[in-house]
Amino acid sequence: MKNKKIVHVLLACVLAGTLLDALAARPVPKAVTEDYDWRDGKALTLEGRGFPQATLYSRLPEKWKDVVPKSVWNLSQTSIDINARFVTDSDEVVVRWEVPTGYRPHPQITLNGTQGVDVYKRATGGAWEHAVAGAPNVETGVGELRVPWTPGEECLVYLPMRVLPRSFSIGVKKGKNFSPAHPHRLAKPVVHYGTSIVHGGRADRAGLTFTSIMARELDIDLINLGFPGNGRMELALADILAEIDAALYIVDCEWNMTPKMVEERYEPFVRKLKGLRPDTPILLCGGCTEKPFPRQQEVISQKIFDKLKAEDPAKWANLHFLSGVDQLPNNSDCTTDHCHPNVYGFMYMAPVYAKAVRKILGL
Numbered sequence: 108m109k110n111k112k113i114v115h116v117l118l119a120c121v122l123a124g125t126l127l128d129a130l131a132a133r134p135v136p137k138a139v140t141e142d143y144d145w146r147d148g149k150a151l152t153l154e155g156r157g158f159p160q161a162t163l164y165s166r167l168p169e170k171w172k173d174v175v176p177k178s179v180w181n182l183s184q185t186s187i188d189i190n191a192r193f194v195t196d197s198d199e200v201v202v203r204w205e206v207p208t209g210y211r212p213h214p215q216i217t218l219n220g221t222q223g224v225d226v227y228k229r230a231t232g233g234a235w236e237h238a239v240a241g242a243p244n245v246e247t248g249v250g251e252l253r254v255p256w257t258p259g260e261e262c263l264v265y266l267p268m269r270v271l272p273r274s275f276s277i278g279v280k281k282g283k284n285f286s287p288a289h290p291h292r293l294a295k296p297v298v299h300y301g302t303s304i305v306h307g308g309r310a311d312r313a314g315l316t317f318t319s320i321m322a323r324e325l326d327i328d329l330i331n332l333g334f335p336g337n338g339r340m341e342l343a344l345a346d347i348l349a350e351i352d353a354a355l356y357i358v359d360c361e362w363n364m365t366p367k368m369v370e371e372r373y374e375p376f377v378r379k380l381k382g383l384r385p386d387t388p389i390l391l392c393g394g395c396t397e398k399p400f401p402r403q404q405e406v407i408s409q410k411i412f413d414k415l416k417a418e419d420p421a422k423w424a425n426l427h428f429l430s431g432v433d434q435l436p437n438n439s440d441c442t443t444d445h446c447h448p449n450v451y452g453f454m455y456m457a458p459v460y461a462k463a464v465r466k467i468l469g470l
Contacts, residue, residue: 143201143278144285148191151277152287155189157298157330157351164189164272166332171347179337179344186266187306188318188331191277192288196258201251201278202226202241206270208248213269217311218242222270225314226254227263227323235263235323240312248273261288263323265313268306293354296328297464300348301359304395305333308447315450320457325470327354338363340376349383354468356380356387357460361394361404361431362446369407377415381426388467393431395448395456397441401432429463 148163161168167175167183175183206222213221223242227235243250256262266272279285299305299318307316314320322329330351332344338360348356358377361369380389391412393405401409412428434456435441441452448456464470 142281144281144283145203145276145278146285148272148275151191151193151275153189153191154328155187155330157296157332162271164266164275166330167347171343174343175347176337176341179334179341182306182334182337183332184271185269185306186272187268187313187333188265188316188322188329190263190265191275192261192263193277193285194259194261194288195256195279195283195285197279197283197285198256198258199280200226200254200256200262202254202264202276203249203251203278204243204266204275205250205273206243206248206267207273208246210270216269216307216309218245220268220307220311220313220315222250222267223312224250224252224267225265225312226252227265227314228257229261229263230257231259231261237314238262240314258283263288263314265319268310268313268316291328292326292470293328293468295352295354296330297322297325297355297357298330298332298348298351298353299357299359300332300338300344301357301392302333302338302361302363303335304362304447305331305338305359306335307333308453309443309449310453311450315453317448317453317456317460320453321461321464324457324461325464327464333359334363336363339368340364340372342376342379345376345379345383349380353384353387355390355464356384357390357392357464359392361392361402361408364404366403366407369404369411373408374411374415377411377426381423386425388425388427390427390429390463390467392429392434395431395434395452397435397437397439397445397452399432399437401430405431425467427463427467429460434459 158168164186165184172180219240219242225240226238228238229235241252310316394402415423
């Protein structure tokens with residue numbers, strides 16, 4: 108009897124939470140939208156974009172299409188970590204977006220994570236808090252959220268992780284103020300280049316990737332150049348990274364590289380990036396692992412790192428290394444497949460990366 112009561116209580120809590128989510132993020136009736144002032148994505152200050160000339164919500168500009176591998180180009184046509192950040196005195200915020208139909212959701216990621224938007228809020232001087240997430244209609248590709256808002260709070264809206272939106276707009280009550288949020292603590296962005304793990308891994312929502320968690324914690328603009336299965340340190344990617352005037356380059360590719368690829372590509376890539384941006388710090392990362400010892404790729408990359416540091420300590424003073432062993436707990440529950448971190452893994456990784464970035468940049 109006692110167990111039945113517990114089950115009933117838990118069931119009631121789940122149903123109540125579902126009802127609250129539905130009330131907080133219900134579809135917007137068309138008649139209601141007439142009472143709002145709308146700002147299209149083209150008129151918003153979008154962050155997480157390294158190239159103004161790129162298609163609005165994509166991550167690489169057209170000029171690189173025939174230079175990078177086709178798979179890299181195709182994977183660049185997603186909006187991971189691209190976001191809008193603003194302040195309004197409206198008591199409601201409406202988010203409207205549209206994505207292509209026919210996308211097959213990843214079996215280990217929610218629809219919210221693959222095609223949905225994710226909304227965070229922050230009172231002046233406070234910490235970021237999650238507000239709501241929502242997925243589009245799978246048949247039409249259209250998503251609409253109406254979010255109750257506390258006037259004056261800062262709003263942060265992440266675009267979908269795994270698709271390229273066709274449209275995106277923000278609505279606030281007519282006549283209410285809408286202004287860009289305060290500048291970040293760094294004038295330049297941090298650029299993170301890597302694999303599917305950098306591209307969001309198995310996060311349930313766009314705001315739960317370790318890169319987005321880290322960016323909120325550090326109050327920085329982060330440009331995500333993660334390419335699932337294709338973070339392989341081609342020299343063309345060094346040119347692309349260097350085209351962005353960054354505060355820091357994070358190179359995080361080992362999960363997509365064989366030991367032989369690390370031996371052949373690692374040092375030329377690092378040397379080229381250093382030559383193109385000699386004054387910009389570079390953080391090299393071993394592949395995250397739940398094991399208490401490094402992967403073979405890291406053993407090789409660590410030797411290359413040590414070689415460069417010994418070669419010319421002054422020249423390579425701004426070259427840094429973060430072991431993959433430090434990134435995850437020694438716990439098999441932190442990944443979905445002993446490779447891709449889940450949210451538990453990302454919550455552990457984010458402060459590890461934040462600590463390393465904070466030390467390098469003196470934040």
